[in-house]
Amino acid sequence: MRCFWLLACFVVLSSARTSQDSEKMRFDNYSVYELNISNKMQLKLINRLCDASEKYNIWKYYDNQSRKMHVMVDPTEVKRFLLLLKLYGISHEVLIANVQSLIDTETEANSRYSNTFGWKRYNTLAEIETWLDGILEKYSNVTEEFVVGTSYEGRTIRGIKISYKEGNPGVIIESNIHANEWITSATATWFINELLSSENQVVRELAENHDWYIVPVLNVDGFVYSHEKNRMWRKTRQPSNFSSCIGVDPNRNYDSHWMQNDGASDDPCSQVYGGSHAYSEPEIKAMSEFILSIKDKVNVLLAFHSYGQVLLSPYGHTAEEFPENYADLMQVAKAYADAVGTLSYGSVFQYGSVASVLYQATGATNDWAYEQGILISYTIEFRDSGNFGFVLPPAFILPNCEETLTGIIALLGECQKLGYLDAK
Ligand code: 0X9
Ligand code: ZN
Numbered sequence: 108m109r110c111f112w113l114l115a116c117f118v119v120l121s122s123a124r125t126s127q128d129s130e131k132m133r134f135d136n137y138s139v140y141e142l143n144i145s146n147k148m149q150l151k152l153i154n155r156l157c158d159a160s161e162k163y164n165i166w167k168y169y170d171n172q173s174r175k176m177h178v179m180v181d182p183t184e185v186k187r188f189l190l191l192l193k194l195y196g197i198s199h200e201v202l203i204a205n206v207q208s209l210i211d212t213e214t215e216a217n218s219r220y221s222n223t224f225g226w227k228r229y230n231t232l233a234e235i236e237t238w239l240d241g242i243l244e245k246y247s248n249v250t251e252e253f254v255v256g257t258s259y260e261g262r263t264i265r266g267i268k269i270s271y272k273e274g275n276p277g278v279i280i281e282s283n284i285h286a287n288e289w290i291t292s293a294t295a296t297w298f299i300n301e302l303l304s305s306e307n308q309v310v311r312e313l314a315e316n317h318d319w320y321i322v323p324v325l326n327v328d329g330f331v332y333s334h335e336k337n338r339m340w341r342k343t344r345q346p347s348n349f350s351s352c353i354g355v356d357p358n359r360n361y362d363s364h365w366m367q368n369d370g371a372s373d374d375p376c377s378q379v380y381g382g383s384h385a386y387s388e389p390e391i392k393a394m395s396e397f398i399l400s401i402k403d404k405v406n407v408l409l410a411f412h413s414y415g416q417v418l419l420s421p422y423g424h425t426a427e428e429f430p431e432n433y434a435d436l437m438q439v440a441k442a443y444a445d446a447v448g449t450l451s452y453g454s455v456f457q458y459g460s461v462a463s464v465l466y467q468a469t470g471a472t473n474d475w476a477y478e479q480g481i482l483i484s485y486t487i488e489f490r491d492s493g494n495f496g497f498v499l500p501p502a503f504i505l506p507n508c509e510e511t512l513t514g515i516i517a518l519l520g521e522c523q524k525l526g527y528l529d530a531k
């Protein structure tokens with residue numbers, strides 16, 4: 108009898124746990140604040156607060172240029188938070204009053220467009236893969252699938268090579284390394300579709316005179332988790348040996364100045380945790396090996412991120428030094444920003460090295476790729492500048508896609524002029 112009750116309890120408890128696990132996290136009345144930081148004390152306070160409590164989530168880290176931070180705050184913490192801001196004299200503004208209402212807008216788009224693949228809603232990994240299968244079949248004469256590797260949870264990380272002829276300069280696009288940056292895979296898939304189907308002469312030139320290696324979703328585990336459990340998930344999903352916190356910031360995990368100069372955190376609970384060692388994440392180990400395997404044919408690497416509307420060149424580890432071809436990198440970035448600026452949307456893109464315009468960040472794709480000899484290597488932070496942040500409404504997917512296409516055409520045109528697309 109006793110044994111039965113024990114068993115019953117066990118069943119109830121474990122089912123309670125699984126039902127909780129399978130629930131999707133909600134963000135009702137979670138707000139995102141923009142903080143104006145004017146001294147070190149204020150910065151220390153906010154950083155400590157965010158490190159110590161899960162009730163805070165940094166959406167945008169502090170940078171010396173804007174001197175602003177974006178922080179999402181749990182509604183149960185808001186009173187205390189506002190009191191602290193007052194005590195420390197930190198001026199602020201509400202960017203997003205209720206994160207859940209933005210998530211609801213995304214969900215509504217799914218029912219409006221009846222869960223069919225497209226660019227008026229955000230697609231799941233399964234939908235992206237089914238679409239990719241169709242594309243590979245339809246354009247089998249100019250496309251080829253490649254497999255980057257296998258994720259921690261055992262998913263296949265897939266990519267598509269598009270090549271119309273031999274001897275083209277190569278361009279790598281890495282997208283959705285950060286799980287919650289959904290606009291990146293939406294844009295990467297649209298871009299693939301344009302390269303293959305556009306009849307615009309300029310796009311045809313773009314498609315046919317470059318070899319494209321595009322990975323629409325690199326952080327597959329995190330991406331699935333962000334769809335199914337927690338919209339704000341950024342990292343990978345590999346558990347830590349030292350903590351109950353899960354995941355590593357994959358864009359801190361490449362072997363480039365790994366963990367130096369405070370460019371990443373050694374706290375497994377941090378959003379910018381660098382991992383137990385470089386390449387601790389199978390996704391990053393695999394991507395680095397894939398890039399090495401083709402690097403002799405590759406002239407340009409673009410890592411798609413959101414948000415902030417900025418093109419970031421190396422270096423991330425220091426603002427004291429700059430790449431040898433920094434002037435060229437800035438000229439090419441300017442071409443992108445200027446081209447986007449000519450569109451009717453009026454989006455403004457900034458540019459500069461990571462450490463000089465943002466903050467010190469190490470172990471990122473574009474720095475590592477640069478060190479491997481890919482001399483045109485950028486992180487592109489897409490829309491927006493914080494009004495919607497990571498939860499960019501589906502209505503802005505297509506405008507972002509058009510901006511990106513226009514920007515990349517100009518970027519590669521400038522690279523061509525400067526001789527960066529010649530055979531290596
Ligand atoms: O911090 C990052 O990883 C990127 N920003 S994001 O908001 N998308 O997380 C910027 C990466 C900059 N690149 C380098 N550190 N090289
Ligand atoms: Zn190392």
Ligand code: ZN
Nearest residue numbers: 285288412413
């Ligand atoms: Zn990112």
